[in-house]
Amino acid sequence: MCLGVPGKVVEVNGLVAVVDFWGTRRKVRLETVDQPVQPGDYVLVHVGFAIRRIPEEEIEETLAFYDFVVRSAENDLMSGDVRGEIDAARED
Amino acid sequence: MDAIRDESPWKRLEFRDPKRAQVLCQTLRRVCDQVGRPVSVMHVCGTHEQSIARFGLRSLLPPNLNVFMGPGCPVCVTDMPEVDEAVALALRGVTVATFGDMFRVPGSVLSLAEAKAQGADVRVVYSPWDALRLAQSTDREVVFFATGFETTAVATAAVILSHPPPNFSVLSAHKYIPPVMEIIAEMPDTRVQGFLAAGHAATITGWKIFERFVERHRIPVVVGGFEPLDILAALVRLVELIRDGDLRVVNAYPRCVTPEGNRQAQRLLWEVFETVGGTWRGIAHIPNGNLRIRAKYAGVDARRRYDIDVSDLLKGAPPRLTQECICGDIMAGIASPYDCRLFGKECTPQNPVGACMVSSEGTCKIWYEYGGHVVVEDLEARS
Numbered sequence: 001m002c003l004g005v006p007g008k009v010v011e012v013n014g015l016v017a018v019v020d021f022w023g024t025r026r027k028v029r030l031e032t033v034d035q036p037v038q039p040g041d042y043v044l045v046h047v048g049f050a051i052r053r054i055p056e057e058e059i060e061e062t063l064a065f066y067d068f069v070v071r072s073a074e075n076d077l078m079s080g081d082v083r084g085e086i087d088a089a090r091e092d
Numbered sequence: 093m094d095a096i097r098d099e100s101p102w103k104r105l106e107f108r109d110p111k112r113a114q115v116l117c118q119t120l121r122r123v124c125d126q127v128g129r130p131v132s133v134m135h136v137c138g139t140h141e142q143s144i145a146r147f148g149l150r151s152l153l154p155p156n157l158n159v160f161m162g163p164g165c166p167v168c169v170t171d172m173p174e175v176d177e178a179v180a181l182a183l184r185g186v187t188v189a190t191f192g193d194m195f196r197v198p199g200s201v202l203s204l205a206e207a208k209a210q211g212a213d214v215r216v217v218y219s220p221w222d223a224l225r226l227a228q229s230t231d232r233e234v235v236f237f238a239t240g241f242e243t244t245a246v247a248t249a250a251v252i253l254s255h256p257p258p259n260f261s262v263l264s265a266h267k268y269i270p271p272v273m274e275i276i277a278e279m280p281d282t283r284v285q286g287f288l289a290a291g292h293a294a295t296i297t298g299w300k301i302f303e304r305f306v307e308r309h310r311i312p313v314v315v316g317g318f319e320p321l322d323i324l325a326a327l328v329r330l331v332e333l334i335r336d337g338d339l340r341v342v343n344a345y346p347r348c349v350t351p352e353g354n355r356q357a358q359r360l361l362w363e364v365f366e367t368v369g370g371t372w373r374g375i376a377h378i379p380n381g382n383l384r385i386r387a388k389y390a391g392v393d394a395r396r397r398y399d400i401d402v403s404d405l406l407k408g409a410p411p412r413l414t415q416e417c418i419c420g421d422i423m424a425g426i427a428s429p430y431d432c433r434l435f436g437k438e439c440t441p442q443n444p445v446g447a448c449m450v451s452s453e454g455t456c457k458i459w460y461e462y463g464g465h466v467v468v469e470d471l472e473a474r475s
Contacts, residue, residue: 033357
């Protein structure tokens with residue numbers, strides 16, 4: 001997958017963040033992101049690791065398409081990959 | 093954001109912003125006409141192809157613009173001998189953790205799924221972190237079969253640097269995309285006049301790394317996002333550059349891509365990995381196209397830890413239909429799945445012959461699911 005998925009940071013404990021992806025909360029590693037991250041920030045996540053802190057002015061635009069893919073409830077390759085990225089972040 | 097019209101008969105043309113899509117398509121048509129000759133551009137990202145196919149973008153493109161997918165599916169370009177190494181380890185009792193797509197890719201003899209059916213301990217994971225946690229929860233030797241491009245390799249590097257337990261190691265089959273663009277550009281059959289580079293990979297690498305490529309090969313590069321509107325916008329920029337003979341890199345995805353990229357991730361990546369030449373399945377030997385673990389981290393390198401012997405595995409290998417598989421030509425952009433005799437017949441997602449039919453990012457899998465060319469009516473007709 002060459003896909004990152006955006007989520008909202010809810011909690012940060014050292015190098016691990018709890019991130020909310022459309023209501024699903026997962027743990028995401030932060031050692032791969034190049035800016036400090038705090039609750040309320042949005043991060044782009046790939047295979048359970050944050051690869052970018054999304055600047056405020058870009059959040060809405062970034063979320064809009066994923067919103068569409070997630071909510072369109074199609075069970076296809078693209079939504080499968082988006083769900084796969086959310087599932088790649090850990091539950092525990 | 094425009095509401096999605098559920099009653100739309102053309103399900104695929106669900107642009108968030110249909111007006112903007114229409115304007116982009118009109119601009120693209122105009123710019124292509126200005127070029128005055130057929131234009132061929134290549135992208136190297138499975139997610140781009142999913143978006144193009146799912147939203148029927150090819151049917152909206154002007155007839156003289158050809159957009160095709162190159163080797164942008166990491167699972168598809170993982171060579172059979174690499175799969176054989178993972179299978180050999182699994183058959184000799186090592187627990188092998190692998191990504192879901194890779195699980196079903198045929199090696200020379202077996203896929204990891206088939207090895208598991210024979211009793212080997214193969215686990216599907218979604219992240220290198222999962223593989224690490226698996227090693228922490230068992231006394232068994234665990235090898236993470238690390239596939240994917242540089243974006244994923246960053247995560248593997250982070251795990252390697254996190255002081256993994258002694259029973260954990262990594263079999264690296266990671267690939268590095270920029271060198272393959274060079275090889276494609278140099279192939280005699282190539283008609284590529286521009287590249288559409290993958291946005292999320294460039295989040296890590298930055299867009300400046302493509303400057304050297306543009307200089308050497310005199311082919312412009314635009315970095316684009318994978319949303320259909322982003323793809324259309326990136327294509328407009330790319331065709332403009334081709335029209336003007338303007339040889340440079342343009343970032344059409346500034347919300348995710350910066351000139352220098354994510355330096356922290358790059359630091360982790362190059363601390364652990366170095367580039368080495370290797371064969372990309374079905375394509376060619378790509379100098380500097382593979383990522384290997386540096387000697388400094390030999391302790392977690394499965395190739396150094398285990399003397400991996402595939403000879404027993406290869407004895408009596410049954411003949412496969414691979415002779416007729418043209419995944420290589422498809423990935424090099426010189427054939428399409430419709431050119432393949434096996435496509436949709438002997439080769440389907442349930443019974444894949446080549447890797448392109450296994451992975452969600454493989455051209456064949458994508459075309460099987462969405463169709464390659466969807467015929468839809470003009471955007472004008474429905475607005």
